Each structure stands twice: as structure tokens, then as C-alpha cells.
Amino acid sequence: MTETPILETALPLATSGDIAVINLESARGQSWNRFQRYPERPGVAGYIVEQEQMTLQFLSDARALDRLESLIEQLVRTGIEPTQLALIQAQVASTAHRFSEARDYLRAAEDYGRLPSAANRLLLSIDQACGDKLDTLLESRRQIAAESGRLEDLVPLGSLLADLGQFDEADSIYKQAFRSYQDVSPFALAWVCFQLGVLWGELVPEVQSSRAADWYRRAIEYVPSYVKARVHLSEIYLEDQLIGDAEALLLPALASGDPEVDWRLADVMTAQGRASAGKKYLENAARGFEALLDNYLLAFADHGAEFYSGSGNDPGRALELADLNLANRPTLRAFEQTYETAVGAGQLQAASEILTAATLRWGASHAFSFSPLAECGTASMGGSDALLNELKGAKDDNRP
């Protein structure tokens, strides 16, 4: 994989992330106040959905999901125009990863009349999140991005290309998103940086941690409160034994209430030999994850599975959550996670079945050739014993 060069000096300038966060909160509060006074007014609820999505995406404020549910409850009571209501219900369901429900709402919206363009965009997002119709999706994404040339259309295209294993082009598209940006919102630019961090740190076959770290750092420079960027960067620091740096990165994010922060801080404390504090943070993380899973199971199933596979140390719970996530959206990455979780839980037969299902669904795709599952799949050609040995080997040496 080669990275398209982009000079550090070429990164666009943006409004200070601290100001932008204050402005987001201020505008969001205003939208809610307006909604409380005039719930039936067109457009107000739509703004709230956008602002809450941004609050969730960048500040990891899971209460945004509670607020969105509350929005729906109140909208239903106001007797808003049915197409509008169905579209907002679909957006909220999709935000909580209830994709099947979101599709139902969109179908209902269609029954009321012509779908607005926002609904078509949402459908594309749902298909992408679920790994559905990726070929036609790619065509649509390319067309939309070519027509608009805008960051908000280029980033999903880059993300889709990365999902399809076309990493170089994904990188290039993300860089194009930078160049195309004609505004000063740090959120947009931090989003691109974060995607590049994920691309180089998690998606490419041979990860480049220092390159990923650079992008996460840039994301944090744009938006210091970007919790997920802090968490991802802290993971790299922990791997590199930069324990103090990881701690410094995580402490400001603790206030977000995101249990991933507690989890990584627990890892920091453990690495520093502060077992008691580590235990407390781990307990907080577990409580936090369970609280999220209680309310928004599908939205946090994959994160929960990752936690319980790791420091959370409950392989059974991890597999249960990974299975749920896989059933909800059978992407290649969900298959990889579930397979790895099954191996970790010692459920070798289940792992074998997951591998078979993954091969059936994704085996012919370009992305599959980069997947660790491809290697296991090759081993499985030698028969079930060879597969089980491979799976055991993978478990023993922390593969795949």
C-alpha cells in the first residue's frame, strides 16, 4: 500500500475545535428549545437529528441516542407530516444501528409519496453499513461524489473503497476530500483524518501504526474533544509502551462517559502497575458497556464484543455480542470479528461455521483476499481436522 503524499502544511485550516464544540452545543440547545416550543415546525427535528449525530460521532455522547429517542416520542405526539416522521424515524433507527427497522421506516415513507433525496442517501448508508449490494453501491457512491465533489460525499466513497480492499484509492479519495473542502468546520476535517487513521492503522493488510497515529493526532488537533480519535491513538501508544502519553490522551476524554475511555485507562493503570485503579476503571468500563448495551444493543454490540474479548475478559459474552452484530450487518469485518471471538472463546466448531459462511458471502470479493479469514479458508481446504488445527493455532498465537 502506498500513501498519496500530502504535505502537512497542506492541511486546511479550520475553526478552533474548542469553539466548534461550543458552537455545536449552543446550536443544538437552541434547536431543542425551538423544538419544545414549536415541535410541528418543518425542519427543526431534522436539524436536531444532524446535531445529535455529530454529538455522538465526535463527542461520543451516548445520551444523544436517548435524546433522539425522546425526539421521536415527542414527534409522534405532535402529528408531524408522515413522510417527515418516517424519514426521521429511519435516521434515528440507523444511528442506533437498527438497520432493518430503518429500512421499514423508509419503505413506509415511500408509501406516503416520493422519497426525498435525504432518504436515498440514508439507504446508501444502510447498505454500506450492512455490506449489501456493494457493487451497485460503489457505482452510486462514485456518481454522487463525481457530481458534487464535496467532502461529505467523498468520505463515504473512501470508506466504501476501504471496505472493498481498494486501499490506495481510498487514501487518494480521502486526500481529495481535503482538497475539495471549502469551509472551516473542524469536524469535517477531523472526520477525514480519523478515516485515514483507521485506514492505515486497522484496514490495510500490513498496518502502519505511526502513519495512523499521525492522522489520529491531526484529528485531535482539529477537534480536541474527538473521543474516538483519542481512544484509537491511545491504543497505538499502549502498543508502543508510551503509557504516560496514552494516559494524558485519555484523561480529558473521561468526562465523555464513553466506556472505551475507562477500558483503555484500565489498561494504562495495569501497565503502570496500579492494579487497584485499573480494576476500578475496568469495572466502570464493564458497567458503562452494559448500560449502553441495555439501551442500544445493536449500536454497541461490536464495541462490547471487542471489550469482552480483551480486558473485559468474558469470551462468552463477547461471542454473544459479536454474533448479534454479525446478524445485524454481515460485513466482512463483522465476520472477522466474530470468527476471532469464537476462536478466543474456544468455540472452534462455531468458528468453523462462521468461516464457511464468510467464505460463501465474501469469498469472491477482492477484499476477502486481504482478510485473515482467507488464510484460514485456505487451511480449511485440507479438511476439517486441518481447519481445527489452524483455528487452534490461531488461538494459541493470537492470530488470525
Added chain:
Amino acid sequence: MSDHVDGPRSIGDPSIDLTDLFAFTSPEDPSRTVLVANVFPSAGASAMFSNVVNHSIVVRRMTVAGLGEAAKFKPDDKEYRFNCKFTDLQRVANGSKPTQKGTCTFPSGQELTFVVNDERGASTPDGVFRVFAGLRSDPFYLAWLVAILKKFPNLLEHDNVLSIVIDFDTKQVLNPDKGPLFGVIAETSAIPQPRTLIGHEPPRFDWVGRPEQTNMRLNNPAMEGADDVRDLWNQMTPFALAEEFQPIFRKRLLDSLTNWDMRDGKADWPPAALTAVINVYLDDFLLFDVSKPINDTSFFEIEKSTLHGQPYQTGGGRTVNANVIDIMLTWMVNNDREFLQGGATGATKPGSNSFPYLASPNTQIQTAVESVELAASPDKVWALIGDFGAVWEPLVASIITVGTGVGQLRTIETIDGKRIIERLEAIDNSQRSYRYSLISGIQATDYVGTLTVSPKELGSLVKWQVQYWADGQPDILVKTIISTLLKTSLGSLRERFGVTQ
């Protein structure tokens, strides 16, 4: 994980979005002119200016270059440019909210630095310029559903905007002896930076001349399926509309104004008159004459009189309280045959006659206060509840603290499994008082609590006050949650220390 959030549409920065431009004679002093540019629609209660944007108000002297169907206003080449830039947040040590400063550069080259939201503003030593910048109640009001031309309550009720108010000595700055008629626009653009991409010129984000050029004339909401040309318009250079784009905008204005004319089913605009109006609209700047009276109804009078082939009588301009939408709709729909009054007769709050002329911002802060008188000394009570990390409230199962002193975070686990995170903002043990803010856990924003223990007769008085904005839930619901928390906690102190008889 695939990114299934398809990029929020509001991924742009709303603080660069100009909402309105005003030009009027100072109600405090007729020898001074006031220019106001507002940004950030529905800004809320705590918005700040972008620190990477140039906010400019640009004035040019004008001459009337044609009357009647040849109506034309010709701008002079000389610009009077007022540029305002703002800093990043300035943190203060005592835990107060961060502040922001601004600097305005005037046509003379003078600079003036001021604190955002300081209502007194700042003045240059010679008194020529005075500036305010900060949150204000939005003076604009739109009381129509314009797509269907139906009266409606003000759609911007209770909204705030970020305002830049520049008040200056007319004679010293604009030298009206050379001609008293001026055109003004406001624009937001990127501050040129050495870090920008090669070939990536600092863009102009937005500009505004007359109100509603983009949202009602170029983008008539009743014309379904018409291409949105607003972005293209915003890329045009003010005072100098590019020749090659004129046909696009001319055609759009013709279609749009024809549509507006027929909204009441009657054609009030002859083709020649419409063509003349379009020519005037294509030169988009707000006209004002500093030698004539500018009042709440003089908006657009300069253009109208000139189009009628007559000398104008007022200073035109636009005051804070001008009812521009109804004036404009009446003109476009029925050519001033019959005044169209919308569903509101004023903005949320009227402007004032004193600097900074725009009304204070709208707030809806909620307050919950509970108190209890106890039969124990203040020191004894404070010893229990004055520790930010102490567990004494019955609804609290445990507290974990991070850090010490101001800035300390406490994570409260309630007995029903909720998690509340709060930050210590100030503590004064001698006054037995601390102040804290909510980080997360209750559906409220700008949540600040103050707990105080003071002497009361032979015992003490504990007062607990919380101020907040309800966030995502009806006010009453949030208030109930907070009041219950306060009452239960103070009730437990009554049991522990006894009450004053």
C-alpha cells in the same frame, strides 16, 4: 467498521453564515452611522465567532447612474473596508467560562481590540469608532410560510445571532461631502494563511447585500425543481458581478420575480418594469444615504423612487426594527398595491436606541433551588458535604474522583445505576461554598450547581442551587429530576443533623 453516518449535512461551520446586514444613523447621535453584520443563524446561548474567518463590512460611494427603466447605481472604486477577526478561546485561571477577543481594522488602518460579549463595546481613543461583537437576539423576523405565502408566527422567535456592530463618525470616515449615497455589503472569507494548499485561494464563504437576495429571489421556494444557484451567487465578487454569469442570474430573477408577482393571482408587473427591477437587483448592495433620514420604513425607498424615475426622499438603509420581509413581499407580489402584513409585527425583542442597538440575547436558563435549616454548626455540616468527593447523598452509591482542587472530576454512580460526571469549578472553604458543572449524566446543558452552608441563628442554612438548560427533554421533566435529587439529598441532612426548632 464501515462509516454509516453519511456525513451530517451541517458539516459546514454555521458561524461563517451571514444572516443579515444593517445600515442606519445612530439613534444616539445623528452624526454617526451604524453598520451591523450578523452571522450564525439560531446560534443558541453560548456561540462564539470562528477564529479563522475574516468578517468584513465593505462600503462604497454610489452615484445614481440612471432613472426609471434605466435605473442604475454605480459604485465608486474606492472601498471603505471594516475587517473583524477573532481569537481562539482565552482560558481564565479562576474556572470562569473562557472568553474571546476580537480586533477590528478600520478603513483608516486603525485597529481596535475588544472583548466579545462586552456590551459596553470598545472605542478608539479619538472616539471615531466604537465596536461591539457578541450574541444578540436576532432582530430579523420572518412571519410567513413563504413557499405558500401563508401568514405564520415569526419563524425566528427566540433565536440569537452573533452580531458585529460598528458605530462611527460619519463625516470623518465616509467624507459625505464627496457624495452622501453609499452601498454596503458584508462578507465572510478565509484569513489568508501560509498553510493553505497551493492553488487553493482563500475562499469567500458568504456575502450579503440586500436581504433575501439568495433565499427568496434567487431560490424562490415555490419554484420546485429549479437548480439551486445560491452557492454560485456567493462565489461572485460583490460590487462586480462577472459578465459571464449575468445571464444565469438574470434568467433566474426573471422566473422568480414573475412567480412572486403571480402569487396573488394578479399580474402587477409589466415586463419592462420587471426588467428594470432585475437590473437593480443584480447590483446587490444595501443602499443608504447619510444626508437623509433613515427610519424603520425607509428600507428600499432609494431603489423604488429611482425605478419610478423620481428623486429619493429618505436615506434608505435598514434599521434593526425594519420590517423588511413585508416591505419586500408587498413590492414583489403586488407592486405596492396593498401592504402584505405577515403573522408578526416585530422580532422577538425590538432593537434599542442605545449602543449596541440590538437586544440582549434570548436565554431560557432554568433554576432549581432547595434549602434546609439544620440544628448543627455550619462547620460541622461543611465538614460532611464540603468535600467534593464525599458520599453523603442517599441516591449516590459511590463516587470516584480524578484530580484535586478546581478541575477535579467526580464520577457519581447512583443507586439505580446511572452515572453522573461533574467538575469542580470553584471552592471557598472560608465561605463554605463550592460550584460545580455537569459534564454528563443528566439531560441538561450549561448546568452549574452551587452548594453553600451559611450560619443561621443557632444552626446553619444549606442552600443548593442548580441552573441549567433542559436538553432533549421537556423542562418540567428535567426540573423534576433535578429537584428530586436536591430535595432527597437535603432531606437526608435533616435526618442526620436535625432541624432548628
